[in-house]
Amino acid sequence: MKLTVLYFAWLRERVGLPRETVETGATTVAGLVEELRAREERYALAFSDLKSVRVALDQELADFDAPLDGVREVAFFPPMTGG
Amino acid sequence: MKLTVLYFAWLRERVGLPRETVETGATTVAGLVEELRAREERYALAFSDLKSVRVALDQELADFDAPLDGVREVAFFPPMTGG
Amino acid sequence: MDIRVQAEAFDYGAEAGAFAAAATGAGAVVSFAGIVRDRASGGAGGGAGGRLARMEIEHYPGMTEKALAAMAGTARDRWSLNDVLIIHRHGPMVPGEVIMMVATAAPHRGDAFAAAEFLMDYLKSRAPFWKKEVTAEGADWVAAKDADEDALARW
């Protein structure tokens, strides 16, 4: 399965890019995170504390145990600080 | 004792004037109201329901049992509707 | 702190903009505008009344300014505020006209919101203004609402 993965704020800075296409066999967000962590140190660092990471699937906030079925865009970012 | 007495909104309309000077022997607001009521029908009408009347002494909200000692200006008006 | 009681119309947007621009160091500005509605309040029941031709606001010169200044002072004591603005008109006005405004500036939004709501609640029931509504059927003094009196209990 091919996914567009986006990173924002310090997750973008740690991973070193704002978006990439990822080929994955993961079925949940948590599975995808495990795959990414295993890739390279910069990913392991970006995802070292999941309490500080939020995820959106196709631009809707989701949980780490959410399934990736039918999802095209996954975004990872820190807690939001708008307003 | 000489007091300036002011009336606002429908109290002003019922009494028929916005202000007057009153010579009174009353020692409290309630006593002054009794004197005014006894004067003429228009005062009796204006003060017929004291639950709908508020009073200020020298421009500070007060109660009907407040003393008139040292007071120069008494104002009667309905509940306020600003904003 | 700026408190104005006046018959003249004022430009709500210009006042809110100038207030926000002057609030150095504030992170949050809340402003409230009260506008003359196009329907009468319908008397004591508060239901929708007839089409409003105009509103007339009577006030108590002298006491009004003191009461507003006291409320603004209480708000400044109670919340961390950079600035407070109150403008309230009296006299005749037509539907769509701005009756009054309150603006608060604070380092944080919670203080700005709380102070603005506090000022509005007190202004409604403790500042000496009285509204009269004029419709085709005649003129009627607006009745104070129990809900407005009750709103004071939360502060």
Place this chain on the structure above:
Amino acid sequence: MDIRVQAEAFDYGAEAGAFAAAATGAGAVVSFAGIVRDRASGGAGGGAGGRLARMEIEHYPGMTEKALAAMAGTARDRWSLNDVLIIHRHGPMVPGEVIMMVATAAPHRGDAFAAAEFLMDYLKSRAPFWKKEVTAEGADWVAAKDADEDALARW
């Protein structure tokens, strides 16, 4: 309902004034402006930090607009509102600049205040914006505050 996400500066006073003027039939308009403060937030602790040189706001194009529209829709379902306006900037800005505004118009002030506070609370923690503060010491992402997350519980 009008929702704008933009890099360009906007005139808070002009927007608030136009919004109030257009809110036919509303008796109450509440508007909020968020302004860049002159001190950094001081990191996770939230204490006063150094002098702020500038702020940079990153956002998630596409999701941002959807999230704001959903919040405004929820507010309109939940309170009796005539209109809602949200403008939020992204990109670089300096102290004193207006970051964003929310305005609500309603027949009654309680609804206008509640909806504006609701929108601000959700916008703080559920709209995909991230603030970075730049001081002489360097650049730091603003940490989300527990108090902002907790504020959502009241709605």
